[in-house]
Amino acid sequence: MFSKACEYGIRALTVIAKKTEDGSKVGIKDICKASNTPESFTAKILQNLAKKDIIQSQKGPSGGFYIDRDLSEISLYDIVDAIDGPSIFFGCGLGLKECDASRPCPMHDSFESVRDDMMKMCKENDLQSLITGLNKDTYQR
């Protein structure tokens, strides 16, 4: 459903969010250990998210990643859109460039409702809600 980059990104973000809640920054190594994601690849993903201002980063000693906004303001939708782009929320199920109510593909109506559900779900979830119940084991399997 989501790309690996997106799965890793979300997992890493929940770890950063949790640390941010505790009032501290966290380095890439700790993030990747906790989120169980490959280090260099995750670093690239976070670099991208920092550029898009979803997260913040600080170089040097006592540096690391953190979040300077209210966690509830960052929705899953924002995250997925930043990493995988908006096509999962808007694209045609059969890959047609033009597909709408007036010129629908055979799946159009059914697929649209699933896609809208996905979008609604992603808008409803945010980093605050995602980290409730998150614990050390969550990603260790």
Added chain:
Amino acid sequence: MFSKACEYGIRALTVIAKKTEDGSKVGIKDICKASNTPESFTAKILQNLAKKDIIQSQKGPSGGFYIDRDLSEISLYDIVDAIDGPSIFFGCGLGLKECDASRPCPMHDSFESVRDDMMKMCKENDLQSLITGLNKDTYQR
């Protein structure tokens, strides 16, 4: 959402289904023209679907692809499962191997409902319903 192979496969299948309804077989060239899919790649996909008995094929003159079952018996679920496998209907949204109600990932409940919706949609749609309203232009854009 679906792979290219799956998008092409579904499109090609609707073309075959339509021809089958008219009582005739159809060759790979015509299928690909009508479904607007790359020929060699689509041939591979159909070969696979024929092996899995979703469609039938006949070699030689007056041969081609056709379907020997009731079109309403072949669901979108069967097709997606045959081409992309079942992971879209069952996989964890964050890519965890083990993720269930007892040890959920942060997205588990929300994601499960979207996934179930997708599954329901795919079980409700079948080749018969997919070809209602299908016309020559549908894929030409």
Added chain:
DNA sequence: TCTATAAAAGATATTAAGGTCTTTTATTCT
């Protein structure tokens, strides 16, 4: 100011998806 630290940036490698081409096999029709 120097050193250590940690992210950014860039180059490179690997794997899987997407796509093409050629040869072989089965079948129909003359």
Added chain:
DNA sequence: AGAATAAAAGACCTTAATATCTTTTATAGA
């Protein structure tokens, strides 16, 4: 039987996603 047709099979190529490694830049703290 022979020729033509059309799918099957297999080899191969290209691109994008995934992943790693090295060098550079920024910053804190001694």
